[in-house]
Amino acid sequence: MYEILSRVWGSGAPNFRDGWAVVLEAEWGSDEFARRHAEVAGLLSETIQQILALPEAQRVRYSRYFPQWWTAVVQPDLGWSDIGRPARVLVAQETLDHLASAADLLETAMRGSSAAPSGSNLEELAESCRSWLEILAEMPDSELGSSVRNEIVAQITHLLWLIEHAELFGVARVSREANVVVGSLTQASTMLTGVDAQSGGRWKRAFLNLVAASVVLTAGATQLQTAIEAGSGVVKEITQVVDGITAE
Known part of the structure; x- marks a missing residue:
């Protein structure tokens, strides 16, 4: 999740639509774009589930950012094609930082599980x-x-x-x-x-x-x-x- 949002954020695209299209390597409005963006939403869902399994103090700390991460993925209140909103305003740096921190914690806590695999040969x-x-x-x-x-x-x-x-x-x-x-x-x-x-x-x-x-x-x-x-x-x-x- 963090890597994907960071790529959109740093894509330099003039709007959300083009930023996502560049990062997902799929044409806006295509079946493949829908499939790949839906997969991103699935990654967010899995991230939330994993955070909810953490000890209480950590769970409470990171769950505060669920709405911000969700908004970054779907942007329900803004036009994706609006040139006045470049991809860089998709998400705040602070929001990305908290997502990165959560990812580091999950990787450490779940190392060797399906959430943080030890292998890489596919x-x-x-x-x-x-x-x-x-x-x-x-x-x-x-x-x-x-x-x-x-x-x-x-x-x-x-x-x-x-x-x-x-x-x-x-x-x-x-x-x-x-x-x-x-x-x-x-x-x-x-x-x-x-x-x-x-x-x-x-x-x-x-x-x-x-x-x-x-x-x-x-x-x-x-x-x-x-x-x-x-x-x-x-x-x-x-x-x-x-x-x-x-x-x-």
């Missing part, structure tokens, strides 16, 4: 996503209902989109969306019907590959190896769920 996660799209495209309705399958495909497609735009929206956003996909696939695992040993084995391998890529991104390879060796934590829990799928 290629393994992207490859896992592409493999899942192939698996789901080949699955008949008799094994997994089309409505469930289509929803997961949409989530994975969105995750790939976030990976492609990680420089703009951040690795943390990718990590959190990966958790959503893992959760959806966990639920879908309990809904599989008529899956033969070969298909079941492919599903399990792909599932564990996705979990491994997600954990490495969030906590780092060392933590993943430790969890595997100890047979504990999220790796053990997810493995137990996957083991409930039709045996290979």
Whole structure:
């Protein structure tokens, strides 16, 4: 959030509209602009949720700025095309400073979680996503209902989109969306019907590959190896769920 607003603030654009278009690298009024700006609003929502999870003193201190941060993102009372309001007046420096301070605090408090991942290599996660799209495209309705399958495909497609735009929206956003996909696939695992040993084995391998890529991104390879060796934590829990799928 801080990086995005800072870029708009420092874009030198003559109005809010052009400032956002430059930073989001999307044409004003286009579908892609709407999609990217909506993602920014989602980042603000997640930031607010994370601050609300902080100890009381910190929560109270930063929650005072929620309205200012929200106004900076949507500007409900001002015209985005008004030349008399350059992008630099989108947000006050003080408001940016408080947002930066909150971001630093959250990164320290949540280091190694999906809110502040330790990893940065996204290629393994992207490859896992592409493999899942192939698996789901080949699955008949008799094994997994089309409505469930289509929803997961949409989530994975969105995750790939976030990976492609990680420089703009951040690795943390990718990590959190990966958790959503893992959760959806966990639920879908309990809904599989008529899956033969070969298909079941492919599903399990792909599932564990996705979990491994997600954990490495969030906590780092060392933590993943430790969890595997100890047979504990999220790796053990997810493995137990996957083991409930039709045996290979």
